[in-house]
Amino acid sequence: MNTTTNGSWRELLGRTYAPVAVVLAGGVLMEASTVYLTTSLLPTIVGDIGGAGFYAWTMTAFLVASVISSMLVSRILTTRGSMIAYLLAFGLFGLGSLIAAASPGIGVFLAGRAVQGFGGGLLAGLGYALIQRALPERLWAKGAALVSAMWGVGNLVGPAAGGVFGQFGVWRPAFGLLVVLAAVLMIVVVRVLPRTERSASSSAVPGISLVLLTSAVAMVSVASIVPAGIATAATLIVGLGLGAVFVLHERTAKAAVLPRVTFAPGTALKWVYLTVGILAFGIGTEAFIPLFGQELGALSPLLAGFLGAALSLGWSLSQTVSASAERPAVVRRLVIGGPALLAVGLAAYAVLQQSGPSVLVVVLWFVTLFAAGAGIGIAFPHLAVAAFSSVGDEEEASKASAGINTVFLMASAFSAALAGVLVKLGEPSVLSSARWLLFVFAAAALIGAFPAWRITRSRAARQTEEPQLTH
Known part of the structure; x- marks a missing residue:
C-alpha cells in the first residue's frame, strides 16, 4: 500500500498531530496576516506617530528582513534543531511586535518591523521545511496543503483585524495581540514539537549577496525621503546600480542567493x-x-x-x-x-x-x-x-x-x-x-x-x- 496517500484531514487535525499542525500553520498565518494587518493600520499609525514620508519603509523593512532570514532557514534548522529554530522565530516575531507596539516614533516602529520581518521570514520557511520532519509521510500532502492555505486565510484575517482596530482609532493593541499569540505558540512549541537532530551545516551564508541586495533596496528607499530632484534621481540610480552589481556577483559567487544553474x-x-x-x-x-x-x-x-x-x-x-x-x-x-x-x-x-x-x-x-x-x-x-x-x-x-x-x-x-x-x-x-x-x-x-x-x-x-x- 502507498503510505503517502492514505493520510486524512481527520488524522492531521486529531489529538496526535493537531498541536504540531497548529505550530506549522500558525507561524505561516502570523506572517501572512501581519502584512495586511499593518497596511490596514498604516493610515492610523502615521496619523498618531508621524512619519508619512516613511510610509513605504514599513513594508520594505519587513520584506528585506524576511529575505535575509529566509536564506538562513535551512542552516538554523540543521544546526539548532526544530524546537530552537521555532522558538527563535516566534521570539523574534514577538519582540518585533512588542517594539512596534511601544514605539514613540516612526524610527522605532521601523526597527520593530525589521525584527518582526526576521522572525516572519523564518516562520514562513520553517512552515514548509519542517513538514517532512514533524509529520509522518502519509500526512505530508495534507500538511503542505494546510500550510499553503494559511496565505489565503491571512488575506481575510489581516485586513479584518486591522480594520476593526482602525475603526476604533487604535493600533498598538493590535501589535500587542501579536505578542501574546507569539508567546502562546512558543509554549506550544516546547510542549509538542518533536526534536530533530543537529549537525554541522555545509551551506555557506551568501553574505556578499545579501549585503548588496540590502544596500540596493535601502538606497531605493532613501530616494523616497530625500529632496525631490537631483538627490532623488541620484539615490535611485545608485540603488539600481547596486542591484545590477548583485546580479553580476551572483553569476560567479561560490555562496549565492540564486541557484547556480540560473x-x-x-x-x-x-x-x-x-x-x-x-x-x-x-x-x-x-x-x-x-x-x-x-x-x-x-x-x-x-x-x-x-x-x-x-x-x-x-x-x-x-x-x-x-x-x-x-x-x-x-x-x-x-x-x-x-x-x-x-x-x-x-x-x-x-x-x-x-x-x-x-x-x-x-x-x-x-x-x-x-x-x-x-x-x-x-x-x-x-x-x-x-x-x-x-x-x-x-x-x-x-x-x-x-x-x-x-x-x-x-x-x-x-x-x-x-x-x-x-x-x-x-x-x-x-x-x-x-x-x-x-x-x-x-x-x-x-x-x-x-x-x-x-x-x-x-x-x-x-x-x-x-x-x-x-x-
Whole structure:
C-alpha cells in the first residue's frame, strides 16, 4: 500500500498531530496576516506617530528582513534543531511586535518591523521545511496543503483585524495581540514539537549577496525621503546600480542567493525568475491601497483594509483554478497572459481613481484589483513547474524551484521601496500619487509578457513532445 496517500484531514487535525499542525500553520498565518494587518493600520499609525514620508519603509523593512532570514532557514534548522529554530522565530516575531507596539516614533516602529520581518521570514520557511520532519509521510500532502492555505486565510484575517482596530482609532493593541499569540505558540512549541537532530551545516551564508541586495533596496528607499530632484534621481540610480552589481556577483559567487544553474546557457530559468520578479512588482502597491481608499474613497478602515487585500485575494483564488490546467496551449496562454492581466488590472484601477467616488466606482476598485491579482495567480503555478523542469538534475531542480520564493520576496522588497518614490512624485495630491504609482507599475507588468513568452519559446525549442511546463 502507498503510505503517502492514505493520510486524512481527520488524522492531521486529531489529538496526535493537531498541536504540531497548529505550530506549522500558525507561524505561516502570523506572517501572512501581519502584512495586511499593518497596511490596514498604516493610515492610523502615521496619523498618531508621524512619519508619512516613511510610509513605504514599513513594508520594505519587513520584506528585506524576511529575505535575509529566509536564506538562513535551512542552516538554523540543521544546526539548532526544530524546537530552537521555532522558538527563535516566534521570539523574534514577538519582540518585533512588542517594539512596534511601544514605539514613540516612526524610527522605532521601523526597527520593530525589521525584527518582526526576521522572525516572519523564518516562520514562513520553517512552515514548509519542517513538514517532512514533524509529520509522518502519509500526512505530508495534507500538511503542505494546510500550510499553503494559511496565505489565503491571512488575506481575510489581516485586513479584518486591522480594520476593526482602525475603526476604533487604535493600533498598538493590535501589535500587542501579536505578542501574546507569539508567546502562546512558543509554549506550544516546547510542549509538542518533536526534536530533530543537529549537525554541522555545509551551506555557506551568501553574505556578499545579501549585503548588496540590502544596500540596493535601502538606497531605493532613501530616494523616497530625500529632496525631490537631483538627490532623488541620484539615490535611485545608485540603488539600481547596486542591484545590477548583485546580479553580476551572483553569476560567479561560490555562496549565492540564486541557484547556480540560473545563469547557465540554454536554460529558461533566468526568464522564469524575471517573470516572477515582474509579477511580484504588483504586490508593491498593496501598502498604499488602503491609504488611497481612505483618502480618496472615504472608506472606513475596515473596507479600506479589504481593498488592500483584494489583489492578493485574486492571486490566491485564481491559482487554485489555474493549477489544474494541463493542455500545453492553455498553459502558454496563462503564462503569457498573467503579466498582461496584471497590467490591465492596475491600469484600470488607476483610471478609476477619483475623489468622492460613487458606490459603483468603489465596487469597480475591488474588481480591478482582484483582476490584477488574478494575473499573478494564473501564471504563478506554471512558473513554479517551469523552474523545476528547467534543469535535469534533481537536486538542482529542487534549488531552482525554491528560488521562486526567494526571487518573489526580493522583487517585492524592491517594489515596495520604488512605490514610495512614485507616491512622492505625486505629492501633495493623493490622486496624483495614486496615478503615478499605478500607471508605472502597470507598464512594468506589461513588460513581463516578454520574458513570459521567452519561457514558452525556450521550452518549445528544447522539446519535441509534450512541454514539461504542463507536468
